[in-house]
Amino acid sequence: MSIYVDADACPVKAEVEKVGTRHGLRMFIVSNGGLRPSQNPLVETVIVPDGPDVADMWIAERAGPGDVVITGDIPLAARCVESGAQVLKHNGEALTAANIGNVLATRDLMADLRAADPFRQGGGKGFTKADRSRFLDALERAVRAAAR
Structure with missing residues (x-):
């Protein structure tokens, strides 16, 4: 069992390391660069080449049953759910086979709405202590469930 983190703009890397270390799990922190590598021997910092979705492809090619994936990228989450991995968003929301279709559809709808209104300002909610x-x-x- 491993934990894969889509680390670009991930606000919970330290929390992943804390839980992963407690359970003795291997963790892969995947990004295009710009991250300070952890000194933790269980954490492997993976720097992928620049390019669209390269980090996502790296994770999707490796994650499978018994693994946990942390990402806010919905298409990556869908691929990982399909391969049998447990997937969590940064706010703790689980993405599963039962809800990933609706989440993908909502993502696409929101992208269409943003494209239709170029003057729309603002984004999502900020990341809170409650989210953490x-x-x-x-x-x-998720780690306990994956271990079963």
Whole structure:
């Protein structure tokens, strides 16, 4: 069992390392660069070449049953769910075979709405302490479920 983190703009890398270390799991922190490597021997920092979705492809090619993937990228999440991995968003929301279709459809709808209104400003909600706490709890549950 391994934990894969889509690390570009990931606000919970430290939390992943904390939970992964407690369970003695191998963790892969995957990005295009710009990250300080962890000194933790269980953490492998993977720097992929620049390019669209290169980090996503690296993770999707490796994640499978028994693994946990942390990402906010919905198409990557769909590929990982399909391969049998457990997937969590940064706020602790689990993406599963039961909900990934709706999440993908909502993502596509929101992209269309943003494209239709170029003057629309703002984005999503900020990342809160409650999100961080929810994520820690969800990751702990996902790791235990994957171990079964």
